[in-house]
Amino acid sequence: MERLPLVTTSPQIHAPGSTRRVMGWVLAALVPAAVWSIVLFGWRAALVITASVAAAVITEGLLNLAFKRENTLNDLSAVVTGVLIGFNMPPEVPVFIPVVASVFAIAVVKWSFGGLGSNWMNPALAGRVFVFFSWGTDMTRWTLPGIGGADAVSGPTPLGSVKLALSDLSAGIDGPMRLLESAGMPTTYLDLFLGRIPGSLGEMSALLLIIGGLLLIILKIVNWEIPVAYIGSFALFMWAFDGMQYGGGIFSGDVLFHLFTGGLMLGALFMATDMVTSPLTLKGRIIFGLGCGLFTFVIRRFGNLPEGVSLAIIFMNILVSLIDRFMKPTRYGVVS
Amino acid sequence: MKEMANKALRLGIIGAVAALLLAVVNNFTEPVIAERMTRELTEALTVLAAGGTPGAVETEPAPGVPQRWPIKGGKGWILELTGTGYGGPMTIVASYDTGGTVMVARLMGNNETVGFGKKAEDSSYMKIFVGTGGNRPVPRTKADLGADADTVAGATVTFSGITDALRAGSELVQEWEGR
Amino acid sequence: MNKFKTFTRGGIHPPEGKGSTSNKPIRNAPLPAVAVVPFSQHIGAPAKPLVEPGDHVEEGQLIGEPAGFVSASVHSPIPGTVKEIKNLYLPSGIKTTAAVIELDGEFSRLGKPILTRDWSVMAKDEILDILKQHGVVGQGGATFPSHVKFSVPKGRTCEVFLVNAAECEPYLSADHRVMLEHTEDIVEGIRIIKKLLDPERIVIGVEVNKPDAIEKLKAAGAADGIEVMPLKVKYPQGAEKNLIEAILDREVPSGKLPIEVGVINANVGTLVSVCEAVRDDKPVIERVVTIAGGAIAQPGNIRARVGSSIQDLIEECGGLAEEPEKFVSGGPLMGFTFIDLDSPVTKGTSGILALTKKEVQSFAATACLSCGRCVKACPMGLVPTTIFKNIEHERLDDATAFGLDDCVLCGACAYVCPSHIPLISAFKAARGRKRRLAAMNKG
Amino acid sequence: MTYIGIIITYVFVSNLVLSQFLGLCPFIGVSKNTESAVGMGFAVTFVMSLATLITWALQHFILVPLNIVFLQTVTFILVIASLVQLVEMVVRKYSPPLYQALGIYLPLITTNCGVLGIALISVNESYGPMESFIAGLSAGIGFLIALLFMSGIRERLDTEKVPKHLKGTPIAFISGGLMALAFMAFDRALLTNLIGG
Amino acid sequence: MKGLFKGLLKENPIFVLALGLCPALAVSTTVNNALGMSAATLIVLIGSNLVISSLRKHIPDDIHIPAYIVIIAAFVTLVDMTMQAYFPALSKSLGIFIPLIVVNCIILGRAEAFASKNTIGASVIDAIAMGVGFTVGLTAIALVREVLGAGTITIFPDGGVIRIPGLADKPALVFAFPAGALIVVGFLQAFFRWLGEVTNK
Numbered sequence A: 001m002e003r004l005p006l007v008t009t010s011p012q013i014h015a016p017g018s019t020r021r022v023m024g025w026v027l028a029a030l031v032p033a034a035v036w037s038i039v040l041f042g043w044r045a046a047l048v049i050t051a052s053v054a055a056a057v058i059t060e061g062l063l064n065l066a067f068k069r070e071n072t073l074n075d076l077s078a079v080v081t082g083v084l085i086g087f088n089m090p091p092e093v094p095v096f097i098p099v100v101a102s103v104f105a106i107a108v109v110k111w112s113f114g115g116l117g118s119n120w121m122n123p124a125l126a127g128r129v130f131v132f133f134s135w136g137t138d139m140t141r142w143t144l145p146g147i148g149g150a151d152a153v154s155g156p157t158p159l160g161s162v163k164l165a166l167s168d169l170s171a172g173i174d175g176p177m178r179l180l181e182s183a184g185m186p187t188t189y190l191d192l193f194l195g196r197i198p199g200s201l202g203e204m205s206a207l208l209l210i211i212g213g214l215l216l217i218i219l220k221i222v223n224w225e226i227p228v229a230y231i232g233s234f235a236l237f238m239w240a241f242d243g244m245q246y247g248g249g250i251f252s253g254d255v256l257f258h259l260f261t262g263g264l265m266l267g268a269l270f271m272a273t274d275m276v277t278s279p280l281t282l283k284g285r286i287i288f289g290l291g292c293g294l295f296t297f298v299i300r301r302f303g304n305l306p307e308g309v310s311l312a313i314i315f316m317n318i319l320v321s322l323i324d325r326f327m328k329p330t331r332y333g334v335v336s
Numbered sequence B: 001m002k003e004m005a006n007k008a009l010r011l012g013i014i015g016a017v018a019a020l021l022l023a024v025v026n027n028f029t030e031p032v033i034a035e036r037m038t039r040e041l042t043e044a045l046t047v048l049a050a051g052g053t054p055g056a057v058e059t060e061p062a063p064g065v066p067q068r069w070p071i072k073g074g075k076g077w078i079l080e081l082t083g084t085g086y087g088g089p090m091t092i093v094a095s096y097d098t099g100g101t102v103m104v105a106r107l108m109g110n111n112e113t114v115g116f117g118k119k120a121e122d123s124s125y126m127k128i129f130v131g132t133g134g135n136r137p138v139p140r141t142k143a144d145l146g147a148d149a150d151t152v153a154g155a156t157v158t159f160s161g162i163t164d165a166l167r168a169g170s171e172l173v174q175e176w177e178g179r
Numbered sequence C: 001m002n003k004f005k006t007f008t009r010g011g012i013h014p015p016e017g018k019g020s021t022s023n024k025p026i027r028n029a030p031l032p033a034v035a036v037v038p039f040s041q042h043i044g045a046p047a048k049p050l051v052e053p054g055d056h057v058e059e060g061q062l063i064g065e066p067a068g069f070v071s072a073s074v075h076s077p078i079p080g081t082v083k084e085i086k087n088l089y090l091p092s093g094i095k096t097t098a099a100v101i102e103l104d105g106e107f108s109r110l111g112k113p114i115l116t117r118d119w120s121v122m123a124k125d126e127i128l129d130i131l132k133q134h135g136v137v138g139q140g141g142a143t144f145p146s147h148v149k150f151s152v153p154k155g156r157t158c159e160v161f162l163v164n165a166a167e168c169e170p171y172l173s174a175d176h177r178v179m180l181e182h183t184e185d186i187v188e189g190i191r192i193i194k195k196l197l198d199p200e201r202i203v204i205g206v207e208v209n210k211p212d213a214i215e216k217l218k219a220a221g222a223a224d225g226i227e228v229m230p231l232k233v234k235y236p237q238g239a240e241k242n243l244i245e246a247i248l249d250r251e252v253p254s255g256k257l258p259i260e261v262g263v264i265n266a267n268v269g270t271l272v273s274v275c276e277a278v279r280d281d282k283p284v285i286e287r288v289v290t291i292a293g294g295a296i297a298q299p300g301n302i303r304a305r306v307g308s309s310i311q312d313l314i315e316e317c318g319g320l321a322e323e324p325e326k327f328v329s330g331g332p333l334m335g336f337t338f339i340d341l342d343s344p345v346t347k348g349t350s351g352i353l354a355l356t357k358k359e360v361q362s363f364a365a366t367a368c369l370s371c372g373r374c375v376k377a378c379p380m381g382l383v384p385t386t387i388f389k390n391i392e393h394e395r396l397d398d399a400t401a402f403g404l405d406d407c408v409l410c411g412a413c414a415y416v417c418p419s420h421i422p423l424i425s426a427f428k429a430a431r432g433r434k435r436r437l438a439a440m441n442k443g
Numbered sequence D: 001m002t003y004i005g006i007i008i009t010y011v012f013v014s015n016l017v018l019s020q021f022l023g024l025c026p027f028i029g030v031s032k033n034t035e036s037a038v039g040m041g042f043a044v045t046f047v048m049s050l051a052t053l054i055t056w057a058l059q060h061f062i063l064v065p066l067n068i069v070f071l072q073t074v075t076f077i078l079v080i081a082s083l084v085q086l087v088e089m090v091v092r093k094y095s096p097p098l099y100q101a102l103g104i105y106l107p108l109i110t111t112n113c114g115v116l117g118i119a120l121i122s123v124n125e126s127y128g129p130m131e132s133f134i135a136g137l138s139a140g141i142g143f144l145i146a147l148l149f150m151s152g153i154r155e156r157l158d159t160e161k162v163p164k165h166l167k168g169t170p171i172a173f174i175s176g177g178l179m180a181l182a183f184m185a186f187d188r189a190l191l192t193n194l195i196g197g
Numbered sequence E: 001m002k003g004l005f006k007g008l009l010k011e012n013p014i015f016v017l018a019l020g021l022c023p024a025l026a027v028s029t030t031v032n033n034a035l036g037m038s039a040a041t042l043i044v045l046i047g048s049n050l051v052i053s054s055l056r057k058h059i060p061d062d063i064h065i066p067a068y069i070v071i072i073a074a075f076v077t078l079v080d081m082t083m084q085a086y087f088p089a090l091s092k093s094l095g096i097f098i099p100l101i102v103v104n105c106i107i108l109g110r111a112e113a114f115a116s117k118n119t120i121g122a123s124v125i126d127a128i129a130m131g132v133g134f135t136v137g138l139t140a141i142a143l144v145r146e147v148l149g150a151g152t153i154t155i156f157p158d159g160g161v162i163r164i165p166g167l168a169d170k171p172a173l174v175f176a177f178p179a180g181a182l183i184v185v186g187f188l189q190a191f192f193r194w195l196g197e198v199t200n201k
């Protein structure tokens, strides 16, 4: 025999899979949405996404070098963080903003805690919220997508327009879609679904995000519990309580509008599901998802910040350790 | 028992000395503080009066207007107004000529966010309202601002709160002046 | 959907890999020219050697006697001369002395008619003594001496006798073949145990991937009131605690033995040994071993004498078809790797696997992602990653509080871990450290 | 403001620790494990509720009528210190189990600036007696929640690979900062809309 | 001299002892505020250490806490009133954090641990050491926060403001909020630890 067989501790076989493979599939699932954002917004979208990925990767690489840690770039997690930060930026954002967001995400939120797996808050979202509160004006300047993006016109997001229009609401408008129409932004559900609305780069098309998300669920890269609990509870709250702003009764909210606008799909499928920053157990993940749904609803319905999804998820990140503590599986042969 | 009394006495002495000391210092500082506050108020009112002299204060002349000062010689009014901003109630003071035109305006107490609504505290921000209210209406939306729209960008809530208050003030002044 | 029972928590479904061997009848391995017979093939004190170099021994002669209560006898598998008594490491890492016996002389049993004893007239103690004299130990993995296991402690009763025929480990099919080819011996073994334990119920738990065995056992055991319970295929169904939960819906309290809930269980191979010892007066000198894995040319099940070299068994199966990544003794999930192909088969050797790189899927460990897959896989309801991280940070007390001692080391967690965290090796090392600490505190 | 408004304000919007910079020393010092965090949290909540009530009375029945508001700081802190002493004595005498649980934290509360802070805030906001009490109570609950969340995170961090120099209080501060970032979700606009409609 | 240095690094109240954090964080949005707060704290520290060490033989043990509190509170009120009268702008931006100096753990801590057992001279030196340590810590935090969070360095509010090109137009506002403050303190603490290690070698 040319070389000695391996000596290892049991188990002697492993399910196929590795961190790199997990991250690789997440990236693959994000590709359609990335391509679509470049189609809609042009080279600017590509620039923003590239800049945030580059900043994330370089930051991680430099920190590894400076602190003599082993190279972790191969696990691709920094790339995922970078892409998601790019996805969370408005198209016309000055490039320094995604760069700062990536540096903050990797250096402060991830590396300080020990790198991949040790951070308790979602790095990309923390980075996004950090730059949002720092440069709010730049982070809330939207452009209307147009194929090629050449002559993009500036305008608020549907959620933003609805919030504005609501403040001087006159009678007879029975929902957000009608409100948009009266605000001079007639929009169809299909527009929302395909992303023909202003918004962050990656959250444009609910359709493409759902396809990517389903792929990850089918491959068992992400668990179904969080997306289902999150989207489900959010839809329920919106259906039950959102209609009241428009003078409707209970259970008259426009669920479709809220499901397909803003970052809900991106957040629920790709960000709340980051395993590092979500609970370990099934019960825990369901509670986490419900919490995200509730807080997203509260912030969207009552708050003025256009940040429901990001803030709800990072708020629930705080609770993950406690959820894990109390939602442990019942142990065999141990009566509590 | 005696020991207790002894301790209480010592504590009492420390307390009394401290209280006495503070009372003495307070005697010196209180008038300084009071005087400074009135001085600041008159200075502010003089600026607002835009060359005129402010008269005596009246409280609660109308709902939403906690205080007003006439500008002597019937030259107009200085009003303290309240508006609703991003962070809740805001206090705005503004002076109007008899035609209801804003002469000077200031954002005072507020809970607006640094970098967003807080920039309305800058005097340059409030300049966009000067001269409106009489012949020119107080701007209602960002669209009414034209070139100045950038000044208020990112803080529409604050902007609406201020402009609503100023418009209400202007209407009140016109009402008082019988127009 | 839930037609078949199984345990509730966790469990995994690795590729079964049994197809290449489960349908091939058991073959006899050639008799070894040299047998290396370890004195420690069981849990408990090693047997005390009774032979010296130069001694001549008969086939089945006692060469090591139990040294203490929890210990077992060892017999010579072949007739011959003791060449030396040497030290060696078994694949499990256990260091033991072993007798090296060179074949020579007459086989006293091989080919001779089997003498059948009427055990129904024997007293319980007499039967237990036979088990002890004949070196019967558990063949399900733990190799616990059977005469100890089948002595019910005072104040306890055995309500249910469970026969563990799950054979949940991938690749292995030795138990399966034994069930098909030695059905009657198993039933006879059960009858003997029934006499010892006097249980209210006797249940055989078999996974449904062995339908032929289920049929045969049902037919053979019906007359004796033996229930055959088909179980869903899920690893580690055969771990006794999980088997008890699957079949009886009872949980053995943490840190306790199955008898606490009125259960004693035994592997099917063990029952054959019991039967042969008591009925046929035959000591444990051979066993059925599965030889499999992608690198084996003609995988199969082989009846081999204890002490045979593994190399010989592999040769018997056509040798290696390609270069293996690992050699494993036992199943792929709980088994041990070894390098020395001259290692001997022992009473506990259930399988020899030569696994290819593709089957093994080993990668360097990366950071834990908290993905929770290990939690989902654990049959004991533990949170393996938390135990691991506590061990990593030298917090043995916390690791224990999180259930380090309840872990059955089944490897399900490490199997599914996408980061290839060395969970099991950390658990084993931590338990070892705890044992040493405890010993130090005592001494 | 309504009572509900006050509660939401001091639990979330103006959480003492996460948006007011008050009570940081115990927030960092007593959050290493969940049990002590909860103990401290309850002790503080208890003292804060009583302290705001008593200092309200002190302010309105003594300091203002006698025109000695300049003694506010001196008298408030004395009242709080004695209150803590008193609570300690009463609890020790009448509820040994509670004393077991809270006892060691009580003396620490005197130097928790959150207590004096919420008392001064209540006076500055001209709250009535009931409002002051609710403010103290909810500020205490806000403190408890922040401490509990922090302790959960720190227990997790105990077994993570935090770089050497950041271990312990530095990473606790950074975690606190990230928590505060998330708490920025609860801004005044949200509060206004919630209780207003 | 050694006494002075221990307050700077080895026993830096903010970074090593993690005491007196609230005022440190609350007012450290500008360097000017930090200096004002430091001065106020320093005066209270010196004053109370001085009085307490000179009275130490006259204060029985079981009333020492209330006695110290009264003394400290008196100094705090003194500083508060003086600031209101003569430094109104500073007084306004420091707000309730001036009265809160009373509960600053450093002051009561030093009174108990040091002034109650040592001579007047030693106590004053100790007060200065701790005060200087507090000043250094606070100013460091304020410097980082103001530069990043406002793009300026304010030494005097009128005329003494240094603007940092680029940053001053688009500062990272989060550093002006509690979130940024806590993060800055965390990293500065780690930095001081590292510095302590390096200088020890």
Ligand SMILES: Cc1cc2nc3c(=O)[nH]c(=O)nc-3n(C[C@H](O)[C@H](O)[C@H](O)COP(=O)(O)O)c2cc1C
Pocket: A132, A133, A136, A140, A304, A305, A306, B085, B086, B087, B112, B113, B114, B116, B117, B118, B152, B153, B154, B155, B156, B157, B158, B159
């Ligand atoms: C941290 C933060 C603070 C804010 N503060 C204010 C504020 O003080 N005043 C305000 O009108 N809007 C404030 N907003 C609200 C948003 O900027 C909102 O999008 C804006 O009012 C809409 O106006 P625009 O259409 O001009 O961008 C704030 C938002 C954030 C994220």
Ligand SMILES: Cc1cc2nc3c(=O)[nH]c(=O)nc-3n(C[C@H](O)[C@H](O)[C@H](O)COP(=O)(O)O)c2cc1C
Pocket: C137, C138, C139, C140, C141, C142, C143, C144, C149, C164, C165, C166, C167, C168, C169, C236, C237, C238, C239, C240, C241, C265, C266, C267, C268, C270, C334, C408, C409, C410, C411
């Ligand atoms: C993870 C794990 C899996 C096991 N799987 C089996 C099995 O499939 N069949 C079996 O007989 N014993 C299995 N065992 C061993 C049993 O727990 C138990 O020791 C055995 O059934 C007792 O019988 P014995 O004394 O006859 O060996 C397993 C043990 C563990 C820890």
Ligand SMILES: Cc1cc2nc3c(=O)[nH]c(=O)nc-3n(C[C@H](O)[C@H](O)[C@H](O)COP(=O)(O)O)c2cc1C
Pocket: C043, C140, C141, C142, C144, C148, C149, C150, C153, C239, C240, C241, C257, C258, C259, C264
């Ligand atoms: C130290 C030890 C003592 C045991 N004592 C008894 C016993 O007194 N009675 C009994 O029935 N089984 C006893 N057993 C056997 C266990 O019930 C069980 O079969 C053995 O641990 C193997 O199970 P496993 O393969 O699942 O690990 C003992 C096992 C060990 C390791």
Ligand SMILES: Cc1cc2nc3c(=O)[nH]c(=O)nc-3n(C[C@H](O)[C@H](O)[C@H](O)CO)c2cc1C
Pocket: A022, A023, A026, A077, A078, A080, A081, A082, A084, A105, A110, A115, A116, A117, A118, A119, A121, A122, A123, A124, A125, A221, A222, A270, A271, A272, A273, A274, A275, A276, A277
């Ligand atoms: C399903 C999935 C979702 C992820 N989501 C995020 C994310 O939202 N933000 C992020 O920074 N990294 C994300 N990552 C990458 C990585 O897990 C994350 O950076 C860790 O938190 C770093 O420790 C994700 C990874 C996976 C597998």
Ligand code: SF4
Pocket: C141, C142, C408, C409
């Ligand atoms: S590894 Fe498992 S089966 Fe083997 S002896 Fe230990 S506990 Fe028993």
Ligand code: SF4
Pocket: C139, C140, C141, C166, C167, C168, C169, C172, C238, C239, C330, C331, C334, C350
């Ligand atoms: S060796 Fe494998 S199949 Fe046999 S009992 Fe153990 S785990 Fe089950």
Ligand code: SF4
Pocket: C377, C378, C379, C380, C381, C382, C384, C406, C407, C408, C409, C410, C411, C412, C413, C414, C423, C424
């Ligand atoms: S090895 Fe232990 S921890 Fe891992 S799955 Fe099996 S029982 Fe659970």
Ligand code: SF4
Pocket: C367, C368, C369, C370, C371, C372, C373, C374, C375, C384, C385, C413, C416, C417, C418, C419, C420, C421
């Ligand atoms: S399976 Fe591996 S990576 Fe996932 S939680 Fe468990 S130990 Fe961590």
Ligand code: FES
Pocket: D021, D022, D023, D024, D025, D026, D111, D112, D113, D114, E019, E020, E021, E022, E023, E103, E104, E105
């Ligand atoms: S608790 Fe605020 S300074 Fe210590």
